[in-house]
Each structure stands twice: as C-alpha cells, then as structure tokens.
Amino acid sequence: MVKQNPKIEISDLKVRYDDVHAINGISFDILENEIFGIIGPAQSGKTTLLKVINRTIDFSPEARVTGRVKVDGKDVMRVGNVYALRRKIGMVSPLPVGLPLSIYDNVAFAPRMAGIRERSQLDELVEKCLHQAALWDEVKDRLHSLGTKLSGGQQQRLTIARALSHEPEILCLDEFSIAIDPVTTMKIEDVLKQLRSKMTVILVTNLVQQARRLADRTAFMMNGELVEVGSNDVIFSDNPANRKTYEYVNGIFG
C-alpha cells in the first residue's frame, strides 16, 4: 500500500458530559481516501467522536473537550469558520432524516445555505448527488414531492445525498444501516465502494461484518477507550494484538 497522508489526526482526545466520561484519551490517525471503520458496543463514544470531528459537539453545551483533533492539520476546536469545517465533512446519522422539504430542496439545502443561487448549478449538483447515493432512478420523476414521505431506506439515501451535496472531503456514516432494510444496506455499501479513493470515509458501524467487508483499517472502541486500531488483516485475523478485539469480532461479547 502506498503511503498516505493523515487526513484526521486524533491525539489524546477526552470528552466529558458533565460527569459522564464519554471518551477517555484516544489517539489515532485516519488516512486520506481510506475507508476507516470504527466498531464497538453501544455507549463507547463513537458518536461523540464524530460530533467532535464536525464540531456539532458545540450543540451539547454540557460537553467538555480536551486533547486535539486535527483535520488537514488544523485543530477543529480552533477553526475560525466552523461552517466551512462542517461543509468539508458529510455526516449521516443513524436514523434517516428527510427534511420537511421537497426531495430537490433537501439536496439543494446545503449549497443554498452556502450561498449558491444559480439554478443550473443546483440542478446539476442535485442530480449528481442523487446518482451518487443510488437514489436518482427512484425519484427522478418526483423531485418536487416531499422528502419526508419517502420510505425509510430511500430517506437514508436522501440523507447521504444531502451529506454529499456540499462536496465534502470526508464522509462520516454513523451506524447508517440501523433502521433500514438489507437491500438498501447493500445498495449503500455499493455506493461506499464507489466513493473509496475519492474521499475519506469514516464508517461507524454496529455490524462487525460491515467493517470487515468495506474498511481498509478499523478501530475498536470500548467504554471511551481505544482498544486497538489497525489494518483489517490484523483486526479481523485470529490473533489481533488485543484479546478483547478477537472476542468482540467473533461475537463472544458485545
């Protein structure tokens, strides 16, 4: 494998909500254009980590963040323009969220908020993102009907299209398959394979096999600690560095 640059550098990150310690000092790098899997049981701080990366942790005023997360070498807690940072990162939450707008406006929302008004440019962008999210064929005839009226699986792809609409360099997916059917899950996994090497993808997943199928490298987190991080060959092998990783991956606990 060619040597890649780190896209995100996490060093000694700690996050505390009042007296709940969500993350207790974790350090690792996420490389440019890789698919990086994060696995671990519920409550281990995975979502919190994503919130720090795109600074939506700001909306949880009780959260205290120490340590450093750098995106492209810049400390996210100190960036001047958080909105630009958030546009650099696409975020897909566990439950599908169609905004109460038309399908078109759902996808055009972010570019419009960023100041793009020109119709042709928006049309092009909307079509491109819906294609990328494997949704175009299903909705191309009803772009102006409500996004909230789509099925759950379609809404999740709409959410992905929206996450791609501001042309991010990093795409984060937080347990995206938790509320959708297996067919859609496979469709989205295909989408991710297409995106590989075009952007950095962080795939937080509750399905160990999903990380094994898709990721280049995977981190295993538990109770706010990083247990192990490494290439999939090691993490999913019979003898990873940490015994717990083996047990979790093979369903012995978790």
Add this chain to the structure above:
Amino acid sequence: MGRGRLEIIAESLIEWVIRLCGISAIIFIFAIFLFVFKEGAEFLFNELDLTEFFFSKEWYPTSGYNKRYGVLALIVGTGSVTILAMLIAVPFGLGAAVFISEFCGPRLKESLKILIELLAAIPSVVWGFIGLTVINQLIIHVFNAPVGLNILNGGIILALMSVPIIVSIGEDALKAVPDSYREAAVAMGATRWQLIRRVLLPAAKNGLLAAALLGVGRAVGETMAVLMATGHSVNMPNSVLDSVRTLTATIAAELGEAPVNSDHYQVLFIIGLLLFSITFVVNMTADLIVRGVRKK
C-alpha cells in the same frame, strides 16, 4: 462556497436581536414593578400610614377635610368575591377536568375543549354586562333582593371566568399521570370512581392545586367584570347579597378622576402594587408546585 461577509454580520445582528427579545419578559416585569412603584413611592414613604392602609375600613379618598385611605373593605371585597368564586369554580372546574380527561371519547373531548376555549375568550366587559343584566335580574327574582349587584353576582361571574384555566391546567395534570397507574388499578378490579379517588387525584394532587391557585390569581386580578357586577359600594359585607367593591374595581373607577400625582392618585398606584405582589406570590407558588410535580 463562501458566504458574504455581510451575511455573517447580518446573522450575528439577528442573534443579538433575538437575545434582546429573549430577555424582554424580564425587562417588562421589572418595568411594570418600577413604574407602578415609582408613581406611588413618594406617598408610600412619606405620608401613608401602613397600619391605617391595611386595617382601616375607611376609604374616603376625595373627602374635603377627612381624607382616609384604608383599604380593608376593598381587600375584604376582593377576598369575599374570590372565595365565593373559587367555592363554585374549583369543584366544577376540577369535575369537568376529570370528566374530560377520563370519561370522554376523543371526539367529545375535542369538542368540549373547544367550547372551553371559547368560554375563555369572552371579554371581561361582556361578562360584566352579563352580570349587570342577566344575573342581576336572576338574583332579584330568586332572592327577592332589591338589587342583584353583589358578592353573589360577582362570584358567579368570576367563577365562570376562572373555570377555563382551572379545567385546562387540571386536565394537563391528569394527563401527566402515567397510563400504567390506570392500567394497574383497573387490573386490580378498581371501579372508575375508585381509580379517580385513590389513584388519579392523589397522583395529580399538586397539579390540581396549582390549577386552583391560578384560578385564584385570575379572580383576584379581574377588573371590569367585578366593577360592573358587584354593586360598587365600599362596604364590609354581612352576606353574599351585600354589595362590595374590590381592589381592582377601585383603581378602575377612581383613576380617571384622581389628579396626576395627587395623594389619591398615588394611593391607587400603591393598591396596584399590592395587587401585583399578590398575583406575583400566587403565580410563583403555582409554578413551584407544578415544577415539583414535573421533577418526580
């Protein structure tokens, strides 16, 4: 994809406007206290004899040689009308709340709530007019009284006026009782009456108390209806068929004639301050009680 500098500045400006509006309620509640206080302050600190103010029945604000500013009769007026109103409104209001919350289908419930909303919308001056005409006539006929403008009239009107708030807060309180309580009681074979008396009322006790308190607050502060319906005479009543005058009605009736900054004018503001304090305490208490319920 940069946004204009102007937009970013506009946005922070909007945020400041929002913050300012956010504290408007605090500003206004202080302003109300300050201005009412300010208009009455000079007299309050210099000449007013507080003992006389609270404990004298003599209210002769416009007398030429013997001015007296005792509001005891007015307090008794307000108190008697309020108490009578609550004696009527609390049982009826809470009864209606229980009926709406526990015995109605969704359809009937919705219709009744709309009717109660409309009841709440009737302006107080219309209530006063109803007291002046309809209820006045009724009282004269039923009790063979010379006039029907008295405590009873005001009490009935105020009861009808405070019932909507009692019903709606009371219904909220009952709605807040978890359904599991109801199911458990019914599973144990309790009748609906037992369910209400032994489970719902104790569980919703604080909320219902708050509902009654808010009704009191409403009744104490009501002006036009009592001005028109209670007969308008400063007087220590002996029965519900006696006329009285309330604190609020006194301000409404006399403020127009009191020269600005005269003693009389200032005393009316002091009465306003008294009303402000009473309703403040009542509302705070009701809120504390409701909040206590939520914590549990």
Add this chain to the structure above:
Amino acid sequence: MSSVESKSNPKGSGVRRFAESAGIRRKFRQEAMVKWLLAGATGMMLVPLILIIAYLVFKALPILSVGFLLDNPVKGMREGGVWAPFVGTMYLIVISLAIAAPIGVLAAVYLNEYAREGWFTRIINLAVINLAGVPSIVHALFGLGAFVLFAGLGRSVLAASLTLAIMTLPVIIASTKEALASVPMSFRQACWNVGATRWQTIRHIVLPNSISGILTGIILQVSRAAGETAPIMFTGAVFFKKVQQGDMFPYGLLDQCMALSMHLFTISTQVPGVPMELPYGTAVVLLATVLLVNICSIVLRVYLRSRKKW
C-alpha cells in the same frame, strides 16, 4: 397503589365468584352515577354560557343590522351604531399585535433555540409566567405611568396599543415556544451537519414548520386585544370621539380612540337613558368579533394539522 388493592378486592379473589354479581351491579351503578355527576359539572358551566349568549343575541336582534355596524354613535351615544368604536378596536388589535408578535416570537425562538438550561433561562421563564399573571388593571397603571406620562405619548392609540402588546406578549411567547418545540430535534441536527448556521436552520426549517402553531397562538391574542377594557381605559380609549361616518382611518397614532369594549362599558354604566338594545347590540358585536376570530384560529389549526409534512 396498595390502598387500591385493599379497597377494591377486600375479600380475596376467586373464592366468592358468584356472590359478586350483585357487587358488580352496584359497581356499575356507582360508575354511571359518577360519570353523570361529572358530566353535569361540565354541563353546568357550558349550558348557561350558551343560554346567556342566546339571550344576548335575542335581546339585540331588534337593533342588529349592517347599519348598526357602519353608523357612528350619535345623540350622546343614545342612538346610532358602533362604527367609531369598531374601527378603534381594529386599530388597537393591529398595532398591538404588530408590536407583540415579532417580539414574542423572537423571545420564544431565544428560549427554545438558543437558551441553555440554567438559572438564567429559569428566570426568564418565571418572568414570562408572572407577566402572564399581572392583573390587567396593573397593566393599565403601568401603561399610564410609562407610556402616557414618562414617554410622553399622552393618552393615544399608540400608548394603548403598547400597553395591550405587553399584556399579550407572555401568551404569545408561551404558545410559540410550544409550537417550536414540536419540530423534531433531528431536523435541526441535520441542518447543522451540512453547515447551516443556527439562524439559517431556524429561518428555513424550524419557523416554516411551526408557523401554524405560532399563528393560532397569535390569532388567539387578537380576541384578547379586542376584549380588554381596563388596560386601554386610561391609556388611550375615550368615552366619545367624533369621527366621519364610514371613515376607515379616522385615528392617527397619537389620537385618542373609541373601542368596542370601552363603549360597552360606557353605555351600560356611565350614560343614563340609553335604550337597552344598544348595549346588547354592542355586546353582541364585540362577542361576535372575538368568537369569530377564535373559531378562525381553531379551523386553521385543524386544517394545518391535517396536512402535516412529516
């Protein structure tokens, strides 16, 4: 809970199956009685209301006509209609809500979208609750002291509207807050995730999707502003003011005005020798205005609820 158990099942279950049928019948009877008692309590406050309104309308019938609405009061308010007071009331409604609605909505936006939980927010909420409980006559004193005298507006439409605005403000804040809270949190998070600012999120997603609740709350205050008498009595409304018949804009901001509520008070208590159908007519016009507005708000609410977007 234990008390329920012991009362409702004192004899232990199972053993006395058959003897229970009499008990069950008694239970049913008791149950029905309670139900009718409570229904009676509900009816006792609603039925008289309907009777009274019917009575008012019946008494007002001889005088109710289009002319009654469009004519001015004449002959010392002993004849004519209610045009001048009616227009005055419209003025007070529009101006007071034009002031209270934006402030109230933005205050609610602050409380629901910006404020963090803590003592400061708690104080604001307490202030809102207390402001809602301030007696209307105290609002009148405040309006007189602050707007009429201190701000030098004199007794005027503007001073009266400002007084009414402060009175309606807390209720607008409360109803708007409720409407905003009904918009799911996930919509906001989705917007923040794609780089929208707080205000963009509010402006494009939160407000458009709570507008029905906000509007119904504001409309309800229309009827409040129309009906209140005490707060305008010393701040801008007068017993009588001569205006041109049919003139839609008889009042300037700093003029005094007549108002329906004040007019009803005046002709039913202050002016001797008014023929009785005149105050009945005025009461019905005022009542109709208020109830119509309320019914509109209810219809709007039902309609908008039926076409929810999610």
